[in-house]
Amino acid sequence: MSDLLVVDGISKSFRGLRAVSRASLTVPKGGIVGLIGPNGAGKTTCFNMIAGVYKPDEGSVTLDGRRIDGLRPDLICHAGVGRTFQIVKPFKELTALDNVMVGALHTESDTRRAKREAEAVLDRLGMLEKRNQPAGQLTLPERKRLEVARALATKPRILLLDEVMAGLRPTETDQMVAVFRDLNQREGLTILLIEHVMRAVMALSQQVVVLHHGEVIARGDPQAVVRDPAVLECYLGEEAEI
Amino acid sequence: MIAGLYERLLDGVPRxxxxxxxxxxxxxxxxxxxVDPYLLSILILVLYFAYTGQAWNVMMGFCGQLSLGHSLYVGLAAYTSAALYVHFQLPPTIGALAAISISMAFGAGIGFLAFRFGIGGTYFALLTIAFAEFTRVGFDHFAWVNGSGGFFLPVEQYTRNDVLNLRGRPVMFYYLLLALTVAAFVFCRWLLTGRIGYYWQAIREDQEAAQTLGINTFRYKMLAVLISSGMTALSGVFFAFYYNNLFPEQIFNISRSIELILGPIIGGLGSLFGPILGAFVLTLLAEGLYETLHGLGYDIPGIKHVFYGICLAAVIMYLPHGIWPPLRRKLGLETRQ
Incomplete structure (x- = not known):
């Protein structure tokens, strides 16, 4: 399988603090890769460099052979990258449907057709009955799903999910996992996810990359990675059990 | 295409x-x-604020860019159309095009400076005030339009209405403003129901999230400023030919900018009917209060502005989204989806 996203040795420092140091990872076309690591490991900074919020100090990000590092976020969206925010950013005064329509209008300029598409995406995430509610009135789990719906509506080739399972109940997590697995299998959507909820990481990821102090310390099969002593020590704690 | 347009404008609007x-x-x-001439003059004022408020609403209500210097566009357009008429006998119907262009050029300059260099929020508002202020100072010394001495249009007793030259009786101005207000209302509905409207609102709510969804925020904010300043220019043309006298100290004054944003804020920011409702409520109540007090023998200078202040405080405290949203709910006029 060819690689859709190739992140090659990217680094980012904030006033001397090296948040990410020469991190590399690849996401194969149609694959699901989990990016894990303790708090402050640099996962979100990595995401922000891929999504265009920050320009990497060094290294490159390539999507399907095309360099995208340093591009503006809107151009990265045009290139085919969709993302969610760890701290959700709903358009609070707009209804759930209008939120998703903003995403759908990216590829569909006709508002009526965009509306139908947005409804289909909301339906898929089990949010259709909430469509007329202002996003500001939704619960946190609902807002997380709305983030996903909005990003999905732009029809990305790769979806970057930043802790969308956090705060969900186990049954809700399983539902979300099922949605992503379905999108991945039926539509071939490629996914890169940051996740703390190991239940979701283990269920979804075909490959896991572990980041610690901004550096990649392990990668590979999820089952193998969580047994890696280095990972157990610095991420899960020496006594941790999965 | 006409049918599609019709459908788009009316989609979800209750009968x-x-x-x-x-x-x-x-x-x-x-x-x-x-109505008598006095009431007609009040209604003209209502329509003036309704139209100008709608124009300002495009920038702040739809796109979230706070301009506190819209008197700049009113003033520039007023002076442009008046000077072209007086110096070159160019009818204001044509002069309006020049007026719109100049207002939009200033809007583009402010927008470019602010959005290119990431000036937002309060600082953007300060920038709009600064532009209005230095233009005022500039016009104070602009001899071609008689500087601070004021610029006057020739006036006579009109027996007929000359629409081409905007010379005529108040009733002509009334119908012109009514047409403008209706056109602006429909135009804004058209904008809001299109991609641009959704993108503006997304930028207003969260710029970073909007950008992630592929929106070129610079371009769409520029469009908001251009459309808003262009629309506001027509208020300036009206102002010049209705009042027939222009003073930089008055027309570019920041209090003018504040006055014209009170309607949309009190009526309901970002809503289509808010600026119209706000203009009616504020102007009619303020004039009513003034007349009542006057009738009772009290002449209190500045009472209108005190009243505006009280209205604004009350709305901000009790109805932060303005009068229109709760009123719309009460009347059962919410749009369906």
Missing amino acids: RALLLLGLLLIAMLVAPLL
Whole structure:
């Protein structure tokens, strides 16, 4: 399988603090890769460099052979990258449907057709009955799903999910996992996810990359990675059990 | 295409809302036949604020860019159309094009400076004030339009209405403003129901999230400023030919900018009917209060502005989204999806 996203040795420092140091990872076309690591490991900074919020100090990000590092976020969206925010950013005064329509209008300029598409995406995430509610009135789990719906509506080739399972109940997590697995299998959507909820990481990821102090310390099969002593020590704690 | 446009404008609008709008329009159309000249002048003021408020609403209400210097566009357009008329006998119907262009050019300059260099929020508002202020100072010394001494249009007793040259009786201005207000209302509805409207609102709510969804925020904010300044220019043309005298100290004054944003804020920021409702409520109540006090023998200078202040405080405290959203709910006029 060819690689859709190739992140090659990217680094980012904030006033001397090296948040990410020469991190590399690849996401194969149609694959699901989990990016894990303790708090402050640099996962979100990595995401922000891929999504265009920050320009990497060094290294490159390539999507399907095309360099995208340093591009503006809107151009990265045009290139085919969709993302969610760890701290959700709903358009609070707009209804759930209008939120998703903003995403759908990216590829569909006709508002009526965009509306139908947005409804289909909301339906898929089990949010259709909430469509007329202002996003500001939704619960946190609902807002997380709305983030996903909005990003999905732009029809990305790769979806970057930043802790969308956090705060969900186990049954809700399983539902979300099922949605992503379905999108991945039926539509071939490629996914890169940051996740703390190991239940979701283990269920979804075909490959896991572990980041610690901004550096990649392990990668590979999820089952193998969580047994890696280095990972157990610095991420899960020496006594941790999965 | 016409059918599609019709459908887009009316999509989700309750029948009752259309009926009420129709009734309001009929009432406004026949009003000049029923009211005395004083009341007509008040209604003209209402329409002036409704139209200008709508124009300002495009920038702040739809796109979230706070301009506190819209008097700049009113003033520039007023001076442009008046000077072209007086110096070159160019009819204001054509002069308006020049006025719109100049206003939009200034809007583009402010927008470019602010959005290119990431100036937002309060600082953007300060920038708009600064532009209005230095333009005022500039016009104070602009001899071609008689500087701070004021610029006057020739006036005579009109027996007929010359629409081309905007020379005529108040009733002509009334119908012109009514047409402008209706056109602006429909135009804004068209904008809001299109991609641009959704993108503006996304930028207003969260710029970073908007950008992630592929929106070129610079371009869409520029469009908001251009459309808003262009629309506001027509208020300036009206102002020049209705009042026939222009003073930089008055027309570019920041209090003018504040005055014209009170309507949309009190009526309901970002809503289509808010600026119209706000203009009616504020102007009619303020004039009513003034007249009542005057009738009782009290002449209190500045009472209108005190009243505006009280209204603004009350709305911000009790109805932060303005009068219109709760009123719309009460009347059962919410749009369906």
